[in-house]
Amino acid sequence: MKKLFAILMLGLVLFIAACSQEGDTEDPEKDGATESGETETDTEDSAGDSEATGEKQNVTFWHSMGGAGQEALNAIVDSYNSSQDAVQVNAEYQGTYDEALTKFNSVAGTDSAPTMIQTFEIGTMSMINSGSIVPIQELIDADGYDMSGLEENIVNYYSLDGKFYSMPFNSSTPVMYYNKDAFEAAGLDPEAPPETFEEVEEASKAIVKSNPEMKGFALQAYGWLYEQLLANQGALLLNNDNGRTDTPTEIGWTEEEGKSIFEWVKHMVDDETFANYGTNGDNMMAGFLAGDVSMFLQSSASSRDVIDNAPFEVGIAFLPHPEAKDRAGVVIGGASLWMIDDKSEEEQKAAWDFMKYLQTPEIQAQWHVGTGYFAINPAAYDEQLVIDAHKEMPQLQVTVDQLQATKSSYATQGALMDMIPEGRKIMETALETVYNGGEVDDAYNTAVDQFNTAIEQANAARGE
Amino acid sequence: MSVNNVAIQETPMTQIDFEKVKKKQRTISFFKGMLFLLPSIILFSVFLFYPLVRTIYLSFFLTNAAGETTVFIGWQNYVNLFTSPIFLQSIKSTFLFVLYTVPITIIISLFLAMIANEKLKGIGFFRTVYSSTMGISVAAASVFWLYLFHPSIGLLNMVLKAIGADGIGWLTDPNWALFAVSITTIWMNLGFTFLILLGGLQSIDSYLYESADIDGAGYFYKVRRITIPMLSPTLFFVVTVTIINAFQTFGQIDILTQGGPVNSTNLVVYSIYREAFMNYKFGSASAQAVLLFIIILIMTFLQFKFGERKVHYQ
Structure with a gap:
């Protein structure tokens, strides 16, 4: 029995040693293979194919x-x-x-x-x-x-x-999806979707008035959408031209530009026309399809999904902007x-x-x-395929038009920085605070402080 | 004389030899012991000790996206954590989460174990049902609850609306989200704790109850004086394990809330994950991991110091 254990143990030790050795010798072998023209890796992966086609x-x-x-x-x-x-x-x-x-x-x-x-x-x-x-x-x-x-x-x-x-x-790019049937029921023109923040607020009120079961507007707490709403006002996310001329050192938007989005949402939360789906985009889409909310912002990449699955007619519109600012367009x-x-x-x-x-x-x-x-x-x-599809689903055309209507500037070129994922999370938290009844000033100032700290830390981590 | 001399000289010699042999035997048995321990030492070093040391090392640095150290900053990561409202919130949420989940899980599963311990016809069916959540993976269970919590098509809100109440934003309202995640966790943990507690109950000798019956003891008296004390080692084990599990909760957070809304369910392990794999700040994430390690260590130590006194080993 003891001997058996000893042998087992020895076997295990050898096995571990062999494992680590294998790891060492792997590299030269593979390097050799890649130099000598790939034959070895080929036979491993697709033996059948390589026999037939060389x-x-x-x-x-x-x-x-x-x-x-x-x-x-x-x-x-x-x-x-x-x-x-x-x-x-x-x-x-x-x-x-x-x-x-x-x-x-x-x-x-x-x-x-x-x-x-x-x-x-x-x-x-x-x-x-x-x-x-x-x-x-x-x-x-x-x-x-x-x-x-x-x-x-x-x-x-x-x-x-x-x-x-x-x-x-x-x-x-992000677009605004809306429920054409609900617009009609509320006495709104389904072919003239709201274009500005103010018009979205008004439309939301009309929707809720005509159907108390349905909320007017939903904005997923998603940092990407916040960035897009900034860009649409011509605002920069980061300074130094969105990080395109030099490494950014702080945020690029002004207080007016940044706060306008928060205040817009706050108005609708106060009017009780806003549907809060938190950070969950799938729930928001499900809510839209179930007729719980009449408008929402989301990537145009979902348009085929939404159009195919909605039991009502779906409209797609440009991303809204504040009345005081011209539409600058969207970031890719x-x-x-x-x-x-x-x-x-x-x-x-x-x-x-x-x-x-x-x-x-x-x-x-x-x-x-x-x-x-x-x-x-x-x-x-x-291509004929696209022409046919656009005839059948004119909504797909809108997403293309919006991109082509975009004015090229640093704002719509988009920001470059390695801390953007972290920045997005910060803005999401701030948006959620407002959705749940928080004050705009507090949420906004906290977010800006954290955003700037994140930029500072990212720059420090690069050792610059 | 000479014989005596020889005798005198020989005694210390044999003593030295004896010591030597003893020493040699001790080293041999030490190496033998080590040989037996070797597999686990190797495994532990590779998968536990090395990562632990590496984590502590990383926590003193800033890193780039690939996790390579760039700047040594000493205790700064720790200082940042203790001044960060987000991290303090996540510590608070974690403790609240432990408080919500651990006692309720144990009370419910103890209750279930006690009724499933009765010898009735078909009890095997109920035992299987009660322990069935053990066979469901965290991911599957979370997705299942995700649909129950769904704001517009979820069962829970539909029931609430049917009885005339307003729907609750289970996962979007910061006042409810942690609670909702706790319910999910309690449901998931029930199966395991139930099974362990049932095992504990079954191993209590029936003669204890028989003697109590002869003495005319009532049901609750027996529970208080026999069941609970005899079950205390099992209970202690279950409490320790559930607390550690609660501190390490990750899967259900990732699927249900992603730490939101407003960071209210951003438990420490999830926060570590975010910091390391979304923000690529491995230094700060390591510092959080070290703090979590210390917290769990202290909790477990305290439990053994105070909790174990009440444990009755047979």
């Missing part, structure tokens, strides 16, 4: 598209894989943008890192700072690819000093594709080829109609 270059693509977006993306990836023999793209869903980014940070620089990853727009600065990416501009230059065909506003957001770090892919939201460093040239070229494929008008048309994201390549709007 060498097929694998590309690992991490993305964060769940639900309808995932279906649309998988269809595109499949069509790419079957359209040619040289590249096999493996799309892997890695959870939300935050989760995917966390995973990426922990594998960056190792062999487990993907070839390309989809990262949300506010992750742009942390990706550049991470040092584990290849600026896409290098591939554009090497290939002589023309990026000028892309949507101007998208180009504005993703180019820094005229240089592209990542490839734009899925872009959306969504995500872009990043090329990861430390991969073989063949692998990067294959990924680059796939990125180019995603930009083609046909694919962008399919993507736009399937999800409600924009076509980042405007040529897609001339």
Whole structure:
């Protein structure tokens, strides 16, 4: 018995030792494989394919598209894989943008890192700072690819000093969804949705008056929407031109601009025309579909979902702005594709080829109609698929119009800073305070203090 | 003479040898012991001691997004925490959460265990039902409650509206959210505590009750004088484990409220997660983790010091 234990123990020790050794020897092996032309990794991943077609270059693509977006993306990836023999793209869903980014940070620089990853727009600065990416501009230059065909506003957001770090892919902007049937019942014109904060307040009152069961307006406590409502007034989120000319040191909006959003919401909370869904966007959408609220703000990426599922007619309108300010337009939201460093040239070229494929008008048309994201390549709007879809669902057209009506400025280019996720949470907490009856001044001042502290700490952490 | 000398010389020699052998045996048995402990020492070092030391180390630094240290700032992370209203709020919420969940979980499951301990026909069915929440994962249970709490299509608000009351913003009203999360947690923890307590009840010798019956003791007298004292080791275990679990609550927060509304359900573990994986401030997150470790350590120590006195081991 004792001997048996001793042997077991010895076996365990050896096993652990072997494990750690395996980890050490893995790297040179794989490095060798990538240099000698990928044959080894190929046979591992797709033995069947490689036998039939010879060498097929694998590309690992991490993305964060769940639900309808995932279906649309998988269809595109499949069509790419079957359209040619040289590249096999493996799309892997890695959870939300935050989760995917966390995973990426922990594998960056190792062999487990993907070839390309989809990262949300506010992750742009942390990706550049991470040092584990290849600026896409290098591939554009090497290939002589023309990026000028892309949507101007998208180009504005993703180019820094005229240089592209990542490839734009899925872009959306916030829009206002409203219930046309409810508008009609309340004696409002369903074809002339409210455009300003004040008009939204008035419309909400009318809705509640005609149907006490329904609230007028819902604003999800979501930092992204707060940023958009700022940008729509022409206000900056961060100083130093939204962080585009220098590293930001404090907030960029004025008290009037920042507070106007809080006061707008406060009025509706006091009028009891506001529906509070907290930070939960799904609940808000469910409430809208169930007829509990007549208007809400959300990304245009949900438009296909909302239109398909609503038992009433859905209207889509531009994002509202305060009466005192002109509409400045919206910032591109969504995500872009990043090329990861430390991969073989063949692998990067294959990924680059796939990125180019995603930009083609046909694919962008399919993507736009399937999800409600924009076509980042405007040529897609001339595709028959899109023309038909816009005829059937004119609402999709509104999202495109809003983007094209946007005036290009630092405000609508969007902010760049690695602390934006934290800033969003701070604004969400402040909004929720007001939703639950808190005072605007307290909530606003606390939020501004915390926001500035967060900027300071982020700058300190970079050692600058 | 010479014989005597030899004898004298030899005695210390054998004594030294004896000591040596003893020492040698002790080292051998020490190494043997260590060999037996080795697997767990290795596992603990890799998965517990190293991360613990690393966490303490990180808590003195600022980090970049990849978690690499950039600037040494000493105690500043801790100072920031104690002056941050958000962190203080999250400590307060955590203690409130423990207070809401632990006593109620134990009282309800003790009650269920006692009625399920009666020898009745078909009691196995009820025992299975009462312990069934143990088989449900945190994620599944949270999603299930998420729908019950849903503001417009949720069952709870529909019932409230049916009896003429106003719907409650279960997860959006800061006064209710922590309470709602607590209800979910109590429901989830019932199965486990019930099972442990039932096991404890079943191991109480029936002769104790028989003697009490002969003496003419009533039901509640027996509960107070026999059941509770005999169950005290199990109760103590359950209390300790539930408290530690409550301090480490994460899943239901992530799914139900994400720490909101107005940070009212931002319990410490969730706050650590946010700080580290959303804000990429690993230093500050590590400092919070160290503080949580110290809090749990103190709580457990206090429990053993004061709680265990009342425990009756057979």
